[in-house]
Amino acid sequence: MNQERFNRPGSAPAELPPTLSSSTMFLGRSLDFWAIRVTLLGIACLICYNLGPFGVHGLPAAGIGFLMAMVILLAELRLRRAEISGLMGGAIGVVLGLLASLLFTLVISRTAEPEPTKSFFEFTSLLGLAYLGLVVGSSKGPSFRELPLPKNVELPAPPAGRPTKLVDTSALIDGRIGDICETHFLDGALGIPRFVLHELQLVADSSDSLKRQRGRRGLEVLQRIQKMSWLDLRILEEDFPSIPSVDLKLIELARQTGSKIVTNDFNLNKVARVQGISVLNVNELANAMKPTVLPGESMRVLILREGKEPTQGIAYLDDGTMVVVDGARRFINRTVDILVTSTHQTPAGKMIFGRMDDRPESLPPRTQAASAAHAGGDAV
Numbered sequence: 001m002n003q004e005r006f007n008r009p010g011s012a013p014a015e016l017p018p019t020l021s022s023s024t025m026f027l028g029r030s031l032d033f034w035a036i037r038v039t040l041l042g043i044a045c046l047i048c049y050n051l052g053p054f055g056v057h058g059l060p061a062a063g064i065g066f067l068m069a070m071v072i073l074l075a076e077l078r079l080r081r082a083e084i085s086g087l088m089g090g091a092i093g094v095v096l097g098l099l100a101s102l103l104f105t106l107v108i109s110r111t112a113e114p115e116p117t118k119s120f121f122e123f124t125s126l127l128g129l130a131y132l133g134l135v136v137g138s139s140k141g142p143s144f145r146e147l148p149l150p151k152n153v154e155l156p157a158p159p160a161g162r163p164t165k166l167v168d169t170s171a172l173i174d175g176r177i178g179d180i181c182e183t184h185f186l187d188g189a190l191g192i193p194r195f196v197l198h199e200l201q202l203v204a205d206s207s208d209s210l211k212r213q214r215g216r217r218g219l220e221v222l223q224r225i226q227k228m229s230w231l232d233l234r235i236l237e238e239d240f241p242s243i244p245s246v247d248l249k250l251i252e253l254a255r256q257t258g259s260k261i262v263t264n265d266f267n268l269n270k271v272a273r274v275q276g277i278s279v280l281n282v283n284e285l286a287n288a289m290k291p292t293v294l295p296g297e298s299m300r301v302l303i304l305r306e307g308k309e310p311t312q313g314i315a316y317l318d319d320g321t322m323v324v325v326d327g328a329r330r331f332i333n334r335t336v337d338i339l340v341t342s343t344h345q346t347p348a349g350k351m352i353f354g355r356m357d358d359r360p361e362s363l364p365p366r367t368q369a370a371s372a373a374h375a376g377g378d379a380v
Helices: 031-051 059-080 084-109 115-146 169-174 176-182 194-204 209-226 246-257 266-274 282-289 365-379
Strands: 165-167 189-193 232-236 260-263 279-281 298-306 312-316 322-326 335-346 349-356
Touching: 031 059, 084 115, 165 246, 169 176, 169 194, 169 209, 169 260, 176 209, 176 282, 189 194, 189 246, 194 209, 194 232, 194 246, 246 260, 246 266, 260 266, 266 279, 279 282, 298 322, 322 335
Parallel strands: 165 189, 165 260, 189 232, 260 279, 322 349
Antiparallel strands: 298 312, 298 335, 312 322, 335 349
16 A cells, blocks of 8 residues: 655644753754754854954955854864764875975975965965865775775774664554564564654644644554663654655665665655665555465455446455455345455455356355245246
8 A cells, every 4th residue: 555745834833742842943953953053053153253354344254254164064064964984984085185285385485486476386285286186085994995904903893782774753653563563573673763753743733633643653652662671762864954765864874774674655665765775565565464365265255345347345354354244235234155266466465356156155145135036936
């Protein structure tokens, strides 16, 4: 069954369970996140306003401080997305570039060139060599991991507590993930990303009563999982502000951490598997656990409604499997015995096709009486 993504209304989010409560959110970020950055902007503007750099005073000087703070914040966004190997390579490259610039400056200082020319070469070498060291070091940083190490040097093992399964919003709203966890079928750690939790909050606070009910059920399932002492449940703070979709954020987080995704969203399942991400689909697990029915077997079902064809009746098994029965239209709201003719597996689940069992002992009581009376009339 395809799990639709929910619209994100602009209303305030619902309250979290007690163990998951956090600071108030604004634009997908906590107030602490914004307070630190606003403080940085204010300090930068205040310092430049008082010092007056470059001979500029007043509001223009505060504007220079604002621009400097924005450059720092933009650099922060870029550095947060960089790999640690690239950062280390860039830092080493800058240091080597500055050392080379220092040697070049010592040579230039001993020449007979005019002071403006010396200053030009000194600043040019400083900026140029530092820039080249940063760029080359960042690009070559990941290759440091491929260098051969001595036999007595071992790479550190990855942290043992790293989450191996990321739970999607659809799996929490569906609710069956709680039953699966209770049966101990899921081992290792379960990770709930903060952006998934925020989406669940928005659904629980939706103006649509059906969505609100489903969202609250997801929060109740999450509380239920938290109470399972044998399960390692973690709230993950990693986020990707540049990615708007929760599905794409989940895929990117799974790709970076090597984790699996637990979901029953059909579209997320397909997109993740195309990108090589392992997916644990709750619907596929439920379909695999349904009992196998072979053609020719008999079963008893309750006909609930009419089918698409004139003589068809529709029934459902306890697990939700649809049963299409040919010739059962006149037995609506009655229990009948049928013979299975075929089964059909679809992405949404399994469908069973059958026909009425013509044996007299399998017919409903009224039909048996009518058949007996008809047989007696023929005998007379």
